[in-house]
Amino acid sequence: MVIKIMLALYIAMEAEAQGILDALDAQLLPQQPIIGTYYQAGDILIATSGKDLATGVDCVGTEPAGIVANDLIVHHGVTQLFNAGTCGAHSSLEAQIAEAFLVSPTIFSHDHRIPLPRFEEFGMGAHPMPEVVPPLAKKLGLRTAILSSGNSLDHTERDLEIFLANGARIKDMEGSALAWVCRQHDIPLTCLKVVTDIFDLPHPAAEQFNANLAQAAESVTAVTLRTLQEWGLFDN
Ligand code: ADE
Numbered sequence: 001m002v003i004k005i006m007l008a009l010y011i012a013m014e015a016e017a018q019g020i021l022d023a024l025d026a027q028l029l030p031q032q033p034i035i036g037t038y039y040q041a042g043d044i045l046i047a048t049s050g051k052d053l054a055t056g057v058d059c060v061g062t063e064p065a066g067i068v069a070n071d072l073i074v075h076h077g078v079t080q081l082f083n084a085g086t087c088g089a090h091s092s093l094e095a096q097i098a099e100a101f102l103v104s105p106t107i108f109s110h111d112h113r114i115p116l117p118r119f120e121e122f123g124m125g126a127h128p129m130p131e132v133v134p135p136l137a138k139k140l141g142l143r144t145a146i147l148s149s150g151n152s153l154d155h156t157e158r159d160l161e162i163f164l165a166n167g168a169r170i171k172d173m174e175g176s177a178l179a180w181v182c183r184q185h186d187i188p189l190t191c192l193k194v195v196t197d198i199f200d201l202p203h204p205a206a207e208q209f210n211a212n213l214a215q216a217a218e219s220v221t222a223v224t225l226r227t228l229q230e231w232g233l234f235d236n
Contacts (some may be wrong), residue, residue, distance in 0.1 A: 019221030037069040062177035069181040088199030103191035104133040104144040111150035127179035149176035
């Protein structure tokens, strides 16, 4: 029996997704979920987090990511998830703005603190990434890094302590939720993260993010397309 791989991309922000949607000539699915916006390009499903009804902004963060990932797997037959988006980098990584990383070997949470036996471990995440990620990174000429997720663009001192204690060097707002859902379903996740800000500098991460989002989004598009090419799912 041949098991068909069904790949979905999850990209939290429309600005991060637009270049990929254009390059793949993705079409909006006729039926849309309440949470998330879904597109199709050939055999690939592409989901963004969609717009929040109350504020009109992209639904960044862990809750929409978890809901959409679960829906893609349960209701759309997705068997492999690829997350592409932006991240903050710790200064010790000496990353360039718009540098792309593949996440390996692990994804943590730095703001999911539950100091109770076993719950602490649950909150921390420590979700393992597939072993095929480092060879893929090598092929693409990218570095790998441990990712840690939280629901804030900024960070508290405690967040940073946990982030560093776990060996994390890049920080986002979706990875741990996607990794948790994929782990529950035993589905492989690959995370591509492109740097918009060096988050531990005195210059606020939000200002760096705004200044660098367009440049980072170009890199998200280019490296996502190269990854799809590597997987034989895109040729230009
Ligand atoms: N995405 C881009 N920069 C980020 C940061 N500093 N923290 C969380 N998510 C981000």
